[in-house]
Amino acid sequence: MLDDLWNWYSSDDPNHRILWLYGPAGAGKSAIAQSFSQRLEAEGRLGASFFFKRGHPSRGNGNKLFATIAYQLAVRIPEISQMVERDPTILDRSLLLQLQRLIVEPCQQFIRDHPLIIVIDGLDECEGKNIQQEILFSIGKVIQQPVPLRFFVASRPEPHIHETFKFGLASFHCSKNIDKSFEDVRKYLEDEFARLYRDHHHTMALVPLPWPSPAVLDQLVEKSSGYFIYASTVIKFIDDKDYRPTERLDIIMGAASTQDDESPFWALDQLYIQILSQIRSAARPRLLRILAVIVDIGLFGATHTHIEQLLELNPGDVHLALRGLHSVLIVPPPDEDVLQIHLHHASLGDFLSDPTRSCDFYVGSEHIRTHITHQILKAFTYCTHGSPPLEYDHVAW
Structure with a gap:
């Protein structure tokens, strides 16, 4: 570069x-x-x-x-x-x-x-x-x-x-x-974990190599989405001389919980909150419903039109709602609707799905899930019993 x-x-x-x-x-x-x-x-x-x-x-x-x-x-x-x-x-x-x-x-x-x-x-x-x-x-x-x-x-x-x-x-x-690079993140993590093993030699003396295991390293690289912010957050959390690195890594991997309500991803969460907080309060309910679709259903492929049809929004509403989130979402232009909306960071999905981390931006609330479930059932009803009204002529899912 x-x-x-x-x-x-x-x-x-x-x-x-x-x-x-x-x-x-x-x-x-x-x-x-x-x-x-x-x-x-x-x-x-x-x-x-x-x-x-x-x-x-x-x-x-x-x-x-x-x-x-x-x-x-x-x-x-x-x-x-x-x-x-x-x-x-x-x-x-x-x-x-x-x-x-x-x-x-x-x-x-x-x-x-x-x-x-x-x-x-x-x-x-x-x-x-x-x-x-x-x-x-x-x-x-x-x-x-x-x-x-x-x-x-x-x-x-x-x-x-x-x-x-x-x-x-x-x-x-x-x-x-700046293109994502999983290989660069892997090299960074391998080097940093080797350093942690040396620097924490008193508490790591009985830990066999390789540490962490290749499977754990693969999961961390995948979670990074090829960008350094997740990887650096993980290393900063583990590199604490008041704790054993193995215990801190277990917390990252979800195998253990913190004893003092300390979040391993606090710095990352603050970044996401800062970006999402720029959206006007009045527009947030619609935004959260759209994000819920992207996070929970988006693995099937979600375009602007798919989301607008499912949530019965007007054409262009999704593009407007996500306009301020291009730093965390891959949002194709409205005239390229064959392209799907994706998260830049897989960790954003974890953040949005955890109420203790996302707070006001939690997309898994009962209200939001009920609304989306209702829309999905309505879509099935259209497919089974007749055409939907107005421009909602199909739902891809």
Whole structure:
């Protein structure tokens, strides 16, 4: 992955001045962005970096992005500091004007050799969809002129960000998806379990190798869905010097329970809750019914139309309900209804099906199951006794 990013940096293609690295929640985007920044810094090619963090007083504020980048660039280009001294109000101007005056114009004057890279990670964690799009449109505007800068942007594949790149920046960017890799996760787990065995040698002295067994390792790799967030959560939970690693692994595998109500997946659960909490409260009852179908019935294959027919929703309702969940769900476009909706992470299904973990987002409540059962029986009635009303002309299951 880092070699691919370096090849992008080394390329002279004027149509690839922006690289968008995208992937679902927990895919490792920030880890890649940090490693890429360190490599650029070692080569003297890092202009500046900004890592957004949702809810942080400064790192969650998009209005501070270009001022922070300019501050970092001022080490190389003193003209930036002088410009702010001459006109302090520049920090209160539009993002486009800040980018042009504080960053682009000084760089055009002082940078003559290889371009510098500006790294922006976690754009989706910037507060406000509008300002996220404004940041991208501002970058797209300035790179249409000769400028010795390139921009690396990493984010979740949120629909509004994807649409901005697709329709607003199509001529200036290339994109790279973080594909799932079960083999990489397996290598990571094997290496970490070997480390745990060494580090906890006092409590592991009588535990025979291989530990864990190949069957357990296979289950953990499968549960990861090929992404690192699950695997790293497992390792962090087991790597606790106050407990035996074998006992902590038994808790992960469901063979034992915790004694102090400590959840092994607390960090993972907080990630899911944070994403789901962005959905408006009024829209959650419908969302939970849709998620219940995806989790419980989706193994047979669920498309937008299947779910809408089963729940007797209007065409397009499923797409709208899931629009904010593209970081945890694979949601095909509405015009590609032959494609099925899937979970990015198998662990999301476990989360949604466990009331102690998902709380308000539990999809197995009696109310939800009764409603779906009623809809399934109604579908069977249509198939047996006649056609359903309106557009619900078949139910695939």
